[in-house]
Amino acid sequence: MLTDKKISEFKKLILDERDRLLIELGYLSEPSLTDALNESSQGGNAYAYHMADQGTDAQEREKAYIFAARDNKYLSQLGDALERIEDGTYGVCSVCNKDIEENRLKAVLVAKQHIECKNKKGFEPEEKPSKK
Ligand SMILES: [Zn+2]
Secondary structure, eight states: OOOOOHHHHHHHHHHHHHHHHHHTTTSSSHHHHHHHHHHHSSSSSHHHHHHHHHGSSSHHHHHHHHHHHHOHHHHHHHHHHHHHHHHHOTTTTTTOOOOHHHHHHHTTTTHHHTTTHHHTTSOOOOOOOOOO
8 A cells, every 4th residue: 555655756756747748748838947047047037027937837737737638648647647646546456456566656657557457458458438
């Protein structure tokens, strides 16, 4: 069983992965990049620009995610994984209810089966009936 601490670690990894993907797909701008630019440049203009740029907050992020997830399977899988974290079912095999190996979760954040069940099936049946 994953401890709360582990769960929050995985949650952070999943959120980071989601952001990375959104940035890669062009739905989000790279925040650390603009921050670094603003910090290296001096003067009031940079500050004003910086303030205007703060619109990319959690809400924007959420909107970008919902939009992008319609087209990107991995993104929606990451969303599912976050739901499972909220449900308390993250890291539990959906087939046999055993714990999924932590190393496996690290390698595949969206894994739903532990390695034996996955191998038995021979593929990752991540597809599930779409729910809105
Ligand atoms: Zn299993």
